[in-house]
Amino acid sequence: MPTSILGQVDDLLGPAAACAAAGVTLQCPSCGSSHIAQVLGDNGGVSFVCTACGHSWS
Template sequence: MPASILEEVGHLFDVGGARGTVARLSCPSCGSAHVAQVLGDNGGVSYVCTACGHSWS
């Protein structure tokens, strides 16, 4: 059993040999990495910071 979820899905991030490279979002308001991706009203993608509540798209 893998030691972490990243180890479990590591093969999904294997792009051109850059194994384990993950794009991380941070909140533009507070800088927190605790960001959730949500669907917007018209099917677009938006993000919300679970630390401060700031949302953006």
């Protein structure tokens, strides 16, 4: 268990944090925007939502 809230945040960010650390930008497959939010899916999986056009994917 992490000793601080920062450790918990890193655990939640998962793939998006790894991409950001590697200098990779997620892009919407529909419109190409890099304005992407990471959200938890219904079954605990991770999904992404484009805040520019509303497209979602996992």
